[in-house]
Amino acid sequence: MIVGRRAELVALDVLLDGAVGGAGGALVVRGEAGIGKSALLEYTVERAAARGGPVVSTAGVQAEVHVPFAGLHRLLRTVPDRGGAAAAMLDDPDTLPYRAGMALLDLLGEAGAAAPVLVAVEDAHWLDGPSWEALAFVARRLGADRVAMVLTARDGEDVDRRLAVAALPEVRLEPLPVPTPRCCSAGWPRNSGRRWRSGCWSTRRAIRSASWSWVRRLPARAARRCCRPGCR
Ligand SMILES: Nc1ncnc2c1ncn2[C@@H]1O[C@H](COP(=O)(O)OP(=O)(O)OP(=O)(O)O)[C@@H](O)[C@H]1O
Ligand SMILES: [Mg+2]
Secondary structure, eight states: OOOHHHHHHHHHHHHHHHHTTOEEEEEEEEETTSSSSSHHHHHHHHHHHHTOOEEEEEOOOOOTTTTTTHHHHHHHHTTTTHHHHHHHGSTTTTTHHHOOOOOOOOHHHHHHHOOOOOEEOOGGGGSSSSHHHHHHHHHHTTTTTTTTEEEEEEEEEHHHHHHHHHHHOEOOOOOOOOOHHHHHHHTTTTGEEEEEETOOOHHHHHHTTTOOOHHHHHHHHHHHHSSTTTOO
């Protein structure tokens, strides 16, 4: 379950809805390591799959960051029907990223005519250069297709450079705000120190692991609030 990313989830749902209606698009979800990029991509994949459309996917792999078209090759193999055949063009060392992009665009357009397609690209910061260029080329041209593309990218100088010229819509994940424990104002003892200030989740953890006597020191209503699921 995704916690506290309502605006981002809405943006992803809007993107999927657009693809269903023939107004495709792309979104780069970026942010620091562990911030929740993959979790959002997973959510999008689940939503797209639940709508019955195909999901084609690839992932940047650090070991293949210098292998031309490694990422696109992996993606084409997941495209229904003619994807495998299209992958053969990548064997030609003269293939240019925009040519590969045009081939992919055709394939996605065809697939999208049957059902809306999601292109899921994980860890785009580790995509090889030609694959990134080809996918960015496609991402900028999805407006009339039933295709949505979501890419995740970890913050870093390379990503900054790539995104600065890619002209792709992006959403940057910020750290989730610490939930305000309502129980604090309702009587949590001030001398409980750091623990109560860090919010109800850690408060509940502290209660579980440390001392039920904390709870006993609370007024009954506040204790109930602290311990009930979803208290924020
Ligand atoms: N909003 C959230 N709600 C619930 N769980 C979350 C949320 N954000 C992150 N997580 C969990 O935190 C962990 C790390 O998140 P995730 O793998 O998505 O990070 P990431 O940004 O993709 O990191 P990396 O850059 O290393 O790939 C996962 O177990 C994920 O399920
Ligand atoms: Mg990730």
